[in-house]
Amino acid sequence: MRGVLNLKSEFLVHCQKEKEGEEYVCPEGTQGNGNFADPATCRRFYQCVDGYPYLNRCPSGLYFDDINKYCTFKAEARCGPIATTPAPITEAPTDLATKCDLAECQLPYCFCSKDGTLIPGGLDPEDTPQMIMLTFDGAVNLNNFDLYKKVFNGKLRNPNGCPIRGTFFLSHEYSNYAMVQSLAHNGHEIATGTISQQQGLQDKGYEEWAGEMIGMREILRKFANVSRSEIVGARAPFLKPGRNTQFKVLEDFGYIYDSSVGVPPLPIPVWPYTLDYKIAHECKSGTCPTKSFPGLWEVPFNAHYVETFEGGHCPYLDQCVLHNHDSNEVFEWLQEDFTRYYDQNRAPYMMPFHTNWFQIKELEQGLHKFLQWASNLKDVWFVTVTQALTWMTDPRPAKLLNNYEAWRCDKKDLPPAPCNISNKCALSFKHPDTNFSDTRYMETCSECPNQYPWLGDSGGTGIPGKDNYIPENLKRK
Known part of the structure; x- marks a missing residue:
C-alpha cells in the first residue's frame, strides 16, 4: 500500500511540474x-x-x-x-523641439544625429577612442567606500599613464562627506543626484527640482568642499527626468549635462547629444524634455544586454540578473555587452552602478576581471563624464590623445585633501512626513551644522525654508 501511495505522490509531483511548465x-x-x-x-x-x-x-x-x-x-x-497601452500625453505638444538639423548643429556647442549613433567629428571607429565611464549612484559611506577604492586602486591606468577615474552622482542621506571630499581630491568627478531621492519628483515643479538638485550641490559645497563650478552634472532619481522642468533648472543654474534618459535595447548604441533638437530615440521613462535646451548635454543610459537576452536588459548593471553566475560568466557577459560598442561606433560605454553590485562577490570579481581586460585593449580610456563630453566638443583621433590636456592627471586646482580626523556630527532631524525627531549622523571636515541639512535648509541652520535659489541671470536684473 505504501508503495502505491509513493507512486501516486510521485505522479502528482510530476503532473504538477508539467502543469507549472505549461502555465506560462x-x-x-x-x-x-x-x-x-x-x-x-x-x-x-x-x-x-x-x-x-x-x-x-x-x-x-x-x-x-x-x-x-x-x-x-x-x-x-x-x-x-x-x-500594453500607449503612454498618456502629459504635455500639450506646443513648442516641441524640432528634428536634428546637421547643417545648423555644429560642434563645439551642438551635437545631434538622425538616429543618435553618429560618431562626432566624422571620425572612423578605428580612429575613435573607446571611452568607458564608471558611474556610481547614491550615498558614499562605510558600506561602499573601500569597495570603490578597490576599483580605483591606482593599478589600472589609461594609455597616458594616468590612473582611471569615475563619476559619483551623490544623494544626501547617509553620505559621509569626508569620504566624498577624498574622492574629489583624488580626481573623481562629483555630480548631483537629489537630497531626498523622493518618489514622484518627475511630476513636481521648478522649486522642488531646484530644492533637490541645487540644494544637493550646496550641501556638497559646504560639507565636502567641492566648489559649485566643479559640479556640472545631474541625474534624476530612478531615471525619471522631470520633463521640461528639470532641464530648465539645470539650464538656469549652469549645469553642463544631465544623465537620466534611458534608451531601449538597440543594436547600435547611442552617443551623448545636446538637447537643441528632438531626442533621436524612444524615451523609456515617458518624462523626457520636449522643448529645446540649447547646449545642454544628455548622456543617455544605453540598455545593457547580450544577444541571447540572458540576464535581461537593464539601465543600471546591478539590475541585470547575473547573481547566479560565477565571476567568469559575469566577465564574459560584460565583455559581450561592451563589444557591441567597441566593434561598432565606439559610443562611450557607461557602466552605472549602485552599491548592490559590490555586495555580491561574483559580480565584484567579474567586474575587476573585465576592467583589467578592457584596460589592456588598444585605444580604451576610462574617463569621467565631463572628460568624455570635453572630447566630444573637440573630437581628435585616438593616436593624438596621450598629451591631451583634458585627460591629464596633473591638475593643481583639485578640492583640498580631506582632514585627518573628521567631525562626527549627531544631528537632530525631523522628516517632513513624520511628527517626531530622531538623530542622524554625518561626517564632514567642515564644522558640524546646527541640525541635519535637508530640503530648504541645505546648510543645516535650523531655519526651515532658509534656502531660496535664484538663477544668476535673474540676480543681475
Whole structure:
C-alpha cells in the first residue's frame, strides 16, 4: 500500500511540474523574445528565447517592473502582467523641439544625429577612442567606500599613464562627506543626484527640482568642499527626468549635462547629444524634455544586454540578473555587452552602478576581471563624464590623445585633501512626513551644522525654508 501511495505522490509531483511548465506561454511572433512578468509573483519574471520561457528571479531586494522590463526597487516596480497601452500625453505638444538639423548643429556647442549613433567629428571607429565611464549612484559611506577604492586602486591606468577615474552622482542621506571630499581630491568627478531621492519628483515643479538638485550641490559645497563650478552634472532619481522642468533648472543654474534618459535595447548604441533638437530615440521613462535646451548635454543610459537576452536588459548593471553566475560568466557577459560598442561606433560605454553590485562577490570579481581586460585593449580610456563630453566638443583621433590636456592627471586646482580626523556630527532631524525627531549622523571636515541639512535648509541652520535659489541671470536684473 505504501508503495502505491509513493507512486501516486510521485505522479502528482510530476503532473504538477508539467502543469507549472505549461502555465506560462511566451507571446507568439516577433514579440516572443524578451522579458515578461511572472503572473504569480513580482520577484520573478520569464525570459523568452525563441518562444521558450526560462524562469528568472530578481536579485535580492529587487522586483520586476513590467513596464521597463527590468528588476528595480520595490517602491518603483510595477507588477505585471500589465497590458500594453500607449503612454498618456502629459504635455500639450506646443513648442516641441524640432528634428536634428546637421547643417545648423555644429560642434563645439551642438551635437545631434538622425538616429543618435553618429560618431562626432566624422571620425572612423578605428580612429575613435573607446571611452568607458564608471558611474556610481547614491550615498558614499562605510558600506561602499573601500569597495570603490578597490576599483580605483591606482593599478589600472589609461594609455597616458594616468590612473582611471569615475563619476559619483551623490544623494544626501547617509553620505559621509569626508569620504566624498577624498574622492574629489583624488580626481573623481562629483555630480548631483537629489537630497531626498523622493518618489514622484518627475511630476513636481521648478522649486522642488531646484530644492533637490541645487540644494544637493550646496550641501556638497559646504560639507565636502567641492566648489559649485566643479559640479556640472545631474541625474534624476530612478531615471525619471522631470520633463521640461528639470532641464530648465539645470539650464538656469549652469549645469553642463544631465544623465537620466534611458534608451531601449538597440543594436547600435547611442552617443551623448545636446538637447537643441528632438531626442533621436524612444524615451523609456515617458518624462523626457520636449522643448529645446540649447547646449545642454544628455548622456543617455544605453540598455545593457547580450544577444541571447540572458540576464535581461537593464539601465543600471546591478539590475541585470547575473547573481547566479560565477565571476567568469559575469566577465564574459560584460565583455559581450561592451563589444557591441567597441566593434561598432565606439559610443562611450557607461557602466552605472549602485552599491548592490559590490555586495555580491561574483559580480565584484567579474567586474575587476573585465576592467583589467578592457584596460589592456588598444585605444580604451576610462574617463569621467565631463572628460568624455570635453572630447566630444573637440573630437581628435585616438593616436593624438596621450598629451591631451583634458585627460591629464596633473591638475593643481583639485578640492583640498580631506582632514585627518573628521567631525562626527549627531544631528537632530525631523522628516517632513513624520511628527517626531530622531538623530542622524554625518561626517564632514567642515564644522558640524546646527541640525541635519535637508530640503530648504541645505546648510543645516535650523531655519526651515532658509534656502531660496535664484538663477544668476535673474540676480543681475
